[in-house]
Amino acid sequence: xxxxxxxxxxPGDAAVPPVRRFRPRLLPTxxxxxxxxxxxxxxxxxxxxxxAKEALRARYDALVQAAPEPLPTLGAGxxxxxxxxxxxxxxxxxxxxxxILVDNRIHAGRAGYHVVTPLKLADAGVVLVNRGWxxxxxxxxxxxxxxxxxGTVAVHGRLDVPExxxxxxxxxxxxxxxxxxxxxxxxxxxxxxxxxxxxxQTAPPVPDDGLVRDWPMPDFGVEKHRVYMLQWxxxxxxxxxxxxxxxxxxETPDDHA
Numbered sequence: 001x002x003x004x005x006x007x008x009x010x011p012g013d014a015a016v017p018p019v020r021r022f023r024p025r026l027l028p029t030x031x032x033x034x035x036x037x038x039x040x041x042x043x044x045x046x047x048x049x050x051x052a053k054e055a056l057r058a059r060y061d062a063l064v065q066a067a068p069e070p071l072p073t074l075g076a077g078x079x080x081x082x083x084x085x086x087x088x089x090x091x092x093x094x095x096x097x098x099x100i101l102v103d104n105r106i107h108a109g110r111a112g113y114h115v116v117t118p119l120k121l122a123d124a125g126v127v128l129v130n131r132g133w134x135x136x137x138x139x140x141x142x143x144x145x146x147x148x149x150x151g152t153v154a155v156h157g158r159l160d161v162p163e164x165x166x167x168x169x170x171x172x173x174x175x176x177x178x179x180x181x182x183x184x185x186x187x188x189x190x191x192x193x194x195x196x197x198x199x200x201q202t203a204p205p206v207p208d209d210g211l212v213r214d215w216p217m218p219d220f221g222v223e224k225h226r227v228y229m230l231q232w233x234x235x236x237x238x239x240x241x242x243x244x245x246x247x248x249x250x251e252t253p254d255d256h257a
Contacts, residue, residue: 024247032243036236043232050225057220060085068156071127071199080197083159090129090155090199092121094148098190100173101143102181107133107212115146115211116181118192119155119199127195128183129155132211143176149205156203158215161196 068087094117101113112135119129134144162181173179173189183194200215 021248024243028243028246032239035239039232039236039239043229043236046225046229046232050222050229053220053222053225057222060218060220063087063158068158071121071159073123073125080159080195081161083197084161086159087202088157088159088199090119090121090127090157091123091152092119092155093152094119094129094150095126095192096148096150098192099146099148100176100178100181100186101134102130103177103179105133107135107214110135112136113144113177114181116198117148118186118190118194119153122152125195126192127197127199128181128186129157129199129201130160130181131201131209132213134211146209146211149209153205155199155201155205157199157201160198160200162198 063085064087066087068089071088071090072083072086096117099115099117102116103113105112105114112133115131115134117129117131118126120126131146131148134146137144162183173185181198183196183198186192187194201213202215204211204213
């Protein structure tokens with residue numbers, strides 16, 4: 001009879017399963033470090049932008065209910081951006097002859113214009129006042145009529161700094177209809193030096209001129225920066241995970257024999 005003991009497999013003869021060992025390589029490690037550093041820096045930049053926008057929104061929330069103050073006089077080189085959203089009262093007389101209509105402004109689904117009129121301030125200087133929205137007529141050949149009040153007026157509103165824009169043509173607009181509002185270009189086109197801000201009128205004059213003054217809350221873009229920040233951090237985490245995974249190699253005892 002065959003010897004069953006001799007034919008049985010001995011415990012030492014069993015195959016040793018391969019194991020995974022973490023053995024990082026130089027070039028993949030350097031590439032991973034560079035990628036992770038870039039992703040983290042981009043995420044940190046988006047986080048800083050998000051925090052700045054959150055602070056700006058908090059400033060807006062604090063000022064929107066504040067009592068209006070006289071329009072500040074900062075002089076040349078003043079930080080007008082820091083005055084954005086501030087409720088103000090501007091006193092002076094409108095310059096009706098240089099009034100413009102900013103085109104393609106939508107309200108409640110209707111196309112129209114923003115009526116912008118320069119206001120000659122009582123204490124010297126000129127500021128542009130966005131008096132509100134007016135509907136467009138049936139034809140662009142006939143512009144809507146929105147004359148400003150005559151005499152000395154007190155305009156209640158809040159300061160705004162027009163955002164930068166891009167136009168295909170850099171030429172100054174000809175006529176009262178403009179595509180965008182820019183105090184610098186207005187000054188160049190009219191020869192009238194104006195403050196680098198715009199007063200968004202919030203209270204109607206007496207008697208009411210019928211213009212719509214429904215100014216929406218600015219889009220501060222906080223959520224956009226939050227999403228971008230999380231995406232960049234996720235990319236960094238993914239790069240780290242891939243580096244760890246790809247550097248875990250299967251090895252058996254024979255690899256070290």
